[in-house]
Amino acid sequence: MPAAFLPALTPYLATAGIGWLYYRRIRRSFGRQPWQPRRTIARLVLVCLVALALASAAIFMPHTSLGIAVGAVAGAALGVVSLQHTHAQVIADKRYYTPNQWIGGGLSLLLLGRLAWRWNQGMFSNGPGEAAQQTSPLTMGIAATLIAYSLVYSSGLLLRMRALAIPNMEAGQGP
Template identity: 75%
Template sequence: MPAAVLPALTPYLATAGIGWLYYRRIRRSFGRQRWQPKRTLARLLLVSLVAVSLIGAAVFLPHVGVSIGIGSVLGGVLGVFALKYTHAQVTDGQRFYTPNPWIGGGLSLLLLGRLAWRWSQGALAGGSAQAAQQANPLTLGIAATLIAYSLVYTSGLLLRMRQLAPAQTPSD
C-alpha cells in the first residue's frame, strides 16, 4: 500500500473501528452473556482511568464540574438499579448473566444520540486547538453518567458473580 493512501484512509478506518466498538458495547446490553472475569477486570481498570480523567476535567474546567457531578450521581443510581434487574446463573459449570436490556440500550442510545448531535454541529471536526472549547457541560455530564454507571455496574457484577457457586470442572 503506498504511503499516501494510508493517511487518506485513516478517517475511514478510525470510523469503522469506533463503529465496531459501539456494536460490541450495544451487543453486551442484550441477552445472556458469558461471564469473563479477566475481561471484566480489564474493563474496570480502563473505566477507572477514564473516571480519573473526568475528575481532572471537573477540577480544571470549573464550568463543567456540576454537570460531571450530577452525571456521576445519576450513573451510580442507574448502575445500582441495573444490578437489581440483572440475573446471574450457573449453567453447565459456566457462569452467565443477563443484563436489563432497557437500561443498557437506553444509555447506548443516549451516547450515540449525543455523538450524532455533536457531529452534526461540526464539533468533532476540529483539531486539538478546539478541544478546550468543546468541553461542553452536557457532553461531559453524559460521559460521567456512562462512566459512573459502568463503574458501579461492573463492580457490582464482579461481586455478584464471585458469590455464585464456583464453576465446576468436569471430572475425568
C-alpha cells in the same frame, strides 16, 4: 497497497474502528453474556483511570463540574437499578449473566445521540484544540453518567458473580 493511499483511508478506517467499538458495546447490553472475570477486572481498571481523568476535568474546567457531578450520581443510580435487574445463572458449570437491555440500550443510545449531535454541530471538524475549548457540561455529564454506571455495574457484577456458586465446585468435584 501503496503508502500514498493510507492518509486518504485514515478517516474511513478510524470511523470503521469506532463503529466496531460501539457495536461491541451495544452487543454487551442484550442477551445472555458469558462471565469473563479478567475482562471485567481490566475494564474496571480502565474505567477507574477514565474516572480519575474526568474528576480532574471537573477541577480544571469548573464550568463542567455541575454536569459531571449530576451525571455521576445519575450513573451510579442507574448502575444500582441495572444490577437489581440483572440475572446471574450457572449453566453447564459456566457462569452467565443477562443484563437489563433497557438500561444498557438506553445508555448506548444516549451516547450515540450526543455524539451525533456534536458531530452535527461541527465539533469534530475543527480539531482537538477547538473541541477542548468548547467543552460542554452536558457532554461531560453524559460521560460521567456512563463512567459511573460502568464502575457501579462492573464492580457489583464482579461481586455477584464471585458469590455465585458452581454446583460441582461446592461438592469438591472440581471444575
